[in-house]
Amino acid sequence: MSYESWFNEFATKHKAIVDKLINNDFSKDEIVEYFDFDNMVKEENDFCPLYKKNKKCHDMEELNCYLCACPNFRFNDEGIKIYNGKKILSECEINNGEKLLAEDKIHQNCSKCTVPHHKSYVKKNFDLDWKKIMNRCNLNVK
Ligand code: SF4
Numbered sequence: 192m193s194y195e196s197w198f199n200e201f202a203t204k205h206k207a208i209v210d211k212l213i214n215n216d217f218s219k220d221e222i223v224e225y226f227d228f229d230n231m232v233k234e235e236n237d238f239c240p241l242y243k244k245n246k247k248c249h250d251m252e253e254l255n256c257y258l259c260a261c262p263n264f265r266f267n268d269e270g271i272k273i274y275n276g277k278k279i280l281s282e283c284e285i286n287n288g289e290k291l292l293a294e295d296k297i298h299q300n301c302s303k304c305t306v307p308h309h310k311s312y313v314k315k316n317f318d319l320d321w322k323k324i325m326n327r328c329n330l331n332v333k
Pocket residue numbers: 260261262263264265282283284285286287288289299300301304305306307
């Protein structure tokens with residue numbers, strides 16, 4: 192699956208949950224709390240494939256899922272630029288994480304970075320519209 196397909200599919204799932212919470216008069220803080228990993232595993236088990244295994248993507252005591260994937264992630268399925276003959280498909284705007292080298296491509300590896308999963312970060316960057324926060328990630332969008 193391309194980054195863009197995942198992005199659009201995920202935006203639809205995210206919006207459905209937020210719309211449901213708004214219709215039930217959840218405040219901003221309550222929405223952020225709802226997206227806490229433990230609650231999401233219980234209430235929204237189809238939201239992330241890892242929920243089925245009750246497994247966190249990062250080893251954190253309190254992990255918030257509202258800003259998965261991350262506002263600092265940048266991708267372009269056609270390639271952002273070429274580096275040493277390899278196409279960079281994704282990178283981190285603030286240079287965290289690591290590079291993952293594939294045969295002829297370079298991906299951003301966020302597995303050791305917890306930035307977007309802290310509740311304080313989510314609150315600081317909050318918008319009811321996930322796509323509005325994340326659209327700057329998708330460099331395919333002009
Ligand atoms: S390395 Fe961290 S801050 Fe950078 S894109 Fe990945 S999760 Fe976001």
